Amino acid sequence: MSKIDHYLHAGTRNNTRIAYQSAIRQYEIEWGGFLPATSENIAQYLVDHAEKLAINTLRQRLAALAQWHIDQGFPDPTKTPLIKKVLRGIQREHPVQEKQAKPFQLEQLEKVDHWLNQAITTANASGDRASELRYTRNRALLLLGFWRGFRGDELTRLQVEYIEATPGQGMSFFLPHTKGDRQNKGVTFKAPALKQFCPVAAYTAWKELAALESGPVFRSVNRWGQIGDQGLHMDSLIPLLRTIFKDAGVAGSNDYSAHSLRRGFANWATGNGWDLKTLMEYVGWKSVQSAMRYVDAADPFARHRVESSLSAPATPDALKIENKFEPS
Structure with missing residues (x-):
């Protein structure tokens, strides 16, 4: 060539x-x-x-x-x-309604994280290194995917040498190629260290346990505890996430995809007061249209808005109209 x-x-x-x-x-x-x-x-x-x-x-x-x-x-x-x-x-x-990934909620994240922590502890106590590696990797994958709002392909392309993690503070990721990077300049993302469900601690634990120095962050682990050299393939990510959710007892695990973490984070952020501009900058969306595809309305069926209108006290004008039709 x-x-x-x-x-x-x-x-x-x-x-x-x-x-x-x-x-x-x-x-x-x-x-x-x-x-x-x-x-x-x-x-x-x-x-x-x-x-x-x-x-x-x-x-x-x-x-x-x-x-x-x-x-x-x-x-x-x-x-x-x-x-x-x-x-x-x-x-x-042949109109077709666009299908969207089901958002993975914070309550579900808490449930799965608790289950993974227990599984890691059990595997460590029994000397099952393969399972300990797998559960530790899965926890880092889950927490990074949610708190960074990464696309599935971005998760699978993370490289150890492009990540800087400072325990108790945060971490930064450099991605040489992303979907929205039309100029191929590369993009740097950041994620904070948290008191609970911490992506920094989860990543550090996986990196140290797997003794990763360079190359793909997320890799296969075989039954003997041997770690693959290549990164996880994008086609394996959805089945892996669904298996994690199912084993942790999340209902409807097959309804989720790799985008569920991204959409779940977007809904959590907007529900906690993030404005759209801040969310777009954090996740890396270039257009409002792209961002809005991931954000659900706080009252999707307008039920609360309608009910609040129905329960509002009648105005003086409305009372006059009612009295007009009352028998004298």
């Missing part, structure tokens, strides 16, 4: 590259499309998948096909009026 190819390869996020490769393979091999494609062929592809795939998935497939044509020096067939109109028609005929 030449240096030009190397930097071209580095210019695209790995997850995006994998998704695009999968989309091209699905179009060409599984569906039987031809490349380069015509806009009519792309339109037929969209029609054939209109009832099977979500609109966002179709848009991702179009982005992959567009990039392939651009990379190969062909005209982009996905930007024609035909494709735009077909896509708009599919969205109108």
